[in-house]
Every structure is written in C-alpha cells, then in structure tokens.
Amino acid sequence: MMSFSRQQGELNIEGCAVSALAERFGTPLYLYSRAAIEQAWRAYDAAFADREHLICYAVKANANLAILQLLAKLGSGFDIVSGGELERVLKAGGQPQKIVFSGVGKSRAEITRALEVGILAFNVESEAELERISEIAQALGKTAAISLRVNPDVDARTHPYISTGLKDNKFGIDIHRAGAVYAHAAQLPGLNITGLDFHIGSQLTEIEPLVDALSRSLALVDRLAEQGIILEHLDIGGGLGIAYQDETPPTPAALATAIKPLLANRPQRILMEPGRAIVGEAGLLVTQVEYIKTGHRDFAIVDAAMTDLLRPALYDAWQRIETVDAGQGEARFYDIVGPVCETADVLGRERHLALAPHSLLAVFDAGAYGFAMASQYNARPRAAEVLVDGNQAHIIRHRESLESLWQGEVLLEPS
Ligand SMILES: Cc1ncc(COP(=O)(O)O)c(C=O)c1O
Numbered sequence: 001m002m003s004f005s006r007q008q009g010e011l012n013i014e015g016c017a018v019s020a021l022a023e024r025f026g027t028p029l030y031l032y033s034r035a036a037i038e039q040a041w042r043a044y045d046a047a048f049a050d051r052e053h054l055i056c057y058a059v060k061a062n063a064n065l066a067i068l069q070l071l072a073k074l075g076s077g078f079d080i081v082s083g084g085e086l087e088r089v090l091k092a093g094g095q096p097q098k099i100v101f102s103g104v105g106k107s108r109a110e111i112t113r114a115l116e117v118g119i120l121a122f123n124v125e126s127e128a129e130l131e132r133i134s135e136i137a138q139a140l141g142k143t144a145a146i147s148l149r150v151n152p153d154v155d156a157r158t159h160p161y162i163s164t165g166l167k168d169n170k171f172g173i174d175i176h177r178a179g180a181v182y183a184h185a186a187q188l189p190g191l192n193i194t195g196l197d198f199h200i201g202s203q204l205t206e207i208e209p210l211v212d213a214l215s216r217s218l219a220l221v222d223r224l225a226e227q228g229i230i231l232e233h234l235d236i237g238g239g240l241g242i243a244y245q246d247e248t249p250p251t252p253a254a255l256a257t258a259i260k261p262l263l264a265n266r267p268q269r270i271l272m273e274p275g276r277a278i279v280g281e282a283g284l285l286v287t288q289v290e291y292i293k294t295g296h297r298d299f300a301i302v303d304a305a306m307t308d309l310l311r312p313a314l315y316d317a318w319q320r321i322e323t324v325d326a327g328q329g330e331a332r333f334y335d336i337v338g339p340v341c342e343t344a345d346v347l348g349r350e351r352h353l354a355l356a357p358h359s360l361l362a363v364f365d366a367g368a369y370g371f372a373m374a375s376q377y378n379a380r381p382r383a384a385e386v387l388v389d390g391n392q393a394h395i396i397r398h399r400e401s402l403e404s405l406w407q408g409e410v411l412l413e414p415s
C-alpha cells in the first residue's frame with residue numbers, strides 16, 4: 001500500500017491530510033504510518049519464512065512504546081542496548097525470551113535485570129564483559145545464554161560514523177581471537193553458549209559486505225564445532241539501508257536469497273536486528289516555515305531543528321524535503337535551517353522549493369534515528385509523535401511541556 005500520496009497536490013499519510021494533522025497537533029511533528037511499519041516488518045519476516053528465524057527489531061532506531069507494542073503484536077523480537085530499552089520493551093508487551101542484548105558497555109545493573117527477566121541472549125562484546133556476566137549469573141544462581149559479537153573486519157562501505165565491523169571500531173570481538181574467547185566462555189560458570197552475532201554497520205547499500213561477514217563467521221562456526229561448541233543461532237545483525245536519495249539498498253528478500261546458499265544444511269536459527277529498514281521510511285517530520293531570509297544565500301528558517309532531526313548535522317545526511325501543499329509562489333534554492341544557535345543546524349541545503357511564510361514542509365524517511373536522537377538543546381521541548389492508521393491519528397507521544405525541561409533539576413536554597 002502507498003502510505004504517502006498526494007491529492008490535488010496535498011500530501012497525505014495513509015488516509016489523513018498532513019496539513020490537518022499539523023493543524024491539530026502542532027509542529028514540529030513526527031508522523032508514522034502504521035501500515036508502512038507493518039509492511040516492512042512482514043517483508044523481513046516473509047523473506048526468511050522457510051527457515052527458523054526471529055526478527056529482533058533494533059529498538060534504538062525508534063523506541064516509542066506504541067511502535068514497540070505494534071511490533072511485539074506482530075511477533076517481533078527486540079535487539080536492545082541498554083537497561084532503558086529493556087524496560088521499554090517489557091512495558092510495551094515484548095517477550096523477554098525474544099530479546100537480545102547488544103552494546104559494548106553493559107553495566108552490572110543492566111546485566112542483572114536482563115538475567116532476572118530471562119532474555120534470549122547477551123551479545124557479548126568483550127572478554128571482560130563475558131567474565132562479568134559469568135560472575136553475576138553465578139551469584140544469582142542463573143545461567144546466561146550468550147553469543148559472542150564478532151568483529152569480522154569487513155568494510156561495510158557506509159558512513160564511517162555508522163560503520164561498526166572494522167577492526168578499528170570499538171564493537172565486537174576480533175574474529176581471529178573469537179575461537180579462544182569461546183573456549184574461555186566454555187570454561188566459565190553460569191554461561192550457556194548459544195550463538196554467534198555480528199553487526200557490521202548501518203545504512204548498508206550493498207550485500208557483499210554482509211555475505212563476506214557471514215562467510216567469515218561460518219568458518220568460525222565450523223572451527224567451534226570441531227572444538228565441541230555447537231551453536232543454536234546465528235545473529236546476522238541489522239544494517240540494511242533505505243533509499244534516502246538515489247541509493248538502491250538490498251531488500252530483505254535479496255539479502256535472504258544471497259545468504260541462503262551459505263546457510264544450506266546448517267540447522268541454526270537465524271536472528272536479525274534490523275532497525276532503519278523497519279521504521280525509516282514510515283516516518284515524516286513535519287515543520288513549518290517561520291521566516292524566509294534572502295540574500296547571499298536564501299534561508300528558510302523552520303520550527304524544527306537539529307534537536308529534532310540530527311542526521312543531517314551529524315552525518316551530513318541527505319533527506320528528501322517537500323512542501324506539504326503543492327507549493328506557493330516561485331521556487332528558489334533554500335537552505336532549510338532550524339532556530340538552534342549552531343551553524344550545523346541544517347535539515348537540508350539548496351532545496352528547490354516554492355515557499356511562503358508559514359508553509360509546511362515534510363522531511364521524509366525520518367522514522368528511524370529521528371525522534372530517537374532528539375535532544376532538548378537550547379531548551380527546546382521535543383516534538384509530538386503521532387501514529388496514523390488509515391484515517392485515524394493516534395497521539396503516541398505528547399509534545400513536551402516547558403516544565404518538563406527542568407524536571408528533576410533543583411534550585412539552590414536562597415542564602
Ligand atoms: C548491534 C546493532 N544491531 C542493530 C542495529 C540496527 O541497525 P540498522 O538500523 O542499520 O538496521 C545497530 C545499529 O547500527 C546496532 O548497533
């Protein structure tokens with residue numbers, strides 16, 4: 001189904017006019033299409049339907065409770081990287097037995113809580129972490145299911161800030177050392193070795209690096225089997241990109257087709273950790289023009305900022321920006337900038353748009369790492385989030401109040 005369409009030039013999300021939602025909920029505003037999220041998740045699920053698998057949605061991409069709830073209802077598992085994400089998933093109705101826990105810095109409290117609720121597996125990122133998990137599990141009288149996140153040293157060919165599978169990156173255990181670390185794990189009390197995991201980076205537009213990482217990992221799986229360590233699952237991470245501009249990222253079906261020959265005759269259950277590919281294309285950030293400032297460069301100053309959508313400022317990322325209506329007046333090349341006092345506060349540069357004061361703009365493909373990376377810098381309340389389902393719009397996060405900005409802060413006693 002088409003989640004975004006135009007009627008007489010007006011942008012719609014599912015059965016709702018974006019301008020009406022902006023009027024009702026205010027701007028800046030995140031809008032998500034329920035159908036688009038479900039469709040993306042189901043496409044992943046269908047691609048691997050012919051073998052045992054579990055899609056563990058990467059919560060960091062968009063951690064709104066209603067979105068997690070929607071995915072939990074579809075049967076999704078979850079990839080978490082903090083105790084906060086764990087509690088979000090549980091609150092949203094996610095099953096502990098479908099949670100994998102990644103991240104290089106798991107604290108004692110986080111490990112303890114994950115053991116108490118009984119997660120599917122820890123994706124262990126260092127030998128020191130392995131020892132910590134063993135110690136805590138033993139003290140609690142529990143057994144921790146673990147998989148090692150290996151760093152396969154492949155170039156994911158993506159932005160260096162979101163590349164995670166090179167040996168220079170902090171993530172995972174060097175694949176050449178992993179055999180020894182598995183052997184160590186087999187000696188430690190309180191651990192049950194169940195899997196192997198890798199995640200080489202985000203916004204991948206090519207399949208080869210993933211295939212390469214998988215074949216290197218499978219060679220390790222075979223060496224482990226010779227040592228008597230038999231794995232139950234292989235977690236191939238997330239990372240499939242979306243088409244922000246003119247990229248042609250592989251679909252989940254193409255990924256499945258590419259890796260199936262490698263997996264033939266291997267009994268392991270396949271786990272995946274997609275984030276962006278599930279929610280990225282489902283979201284829009286809607287913002288209103290506050291001022292138009294023309295001169296040496298033409299600026300459209302809008303009410304959304306890098307605090308609402310950080311990706312352009314942080315990675316120089318390009319996201320499509322269109323007017324919500326058909327456009328007003330003559331089109332010019334505008335830099336779309338926010339009100340924050342930073343030169344990097346840009347949503348898009350040199351966009352050819354027909355704008356007037358108060359025009360509404362939609363920033364597309366903002367469902368992943370959009371609201372999730374929002375901040376309150378410059379004392380800006382974070383935006384509202386709305387989930388659209390046909391012609392229904394559900395508020396799934398209220399716009400923050402000014403009071404919430406200083407919640408938890410304490411004034412000094414007058415002296
Ligand atoms: C361990 C891990 N798994 C999964 C993901 C999800 O990545 P993506 O949103 O690119 O699918 C990430 C983020 O890059 C990650 O760090």
Ligand SMILES: N[C@@H](CCCC[NH3+])C(=O)O
Binds near residue numbers: 060162202203368369
């Ligand atoms: N935040 C990044 C992706 C980071 C992935 C997390 N390892 C982005 O917006 O592209």
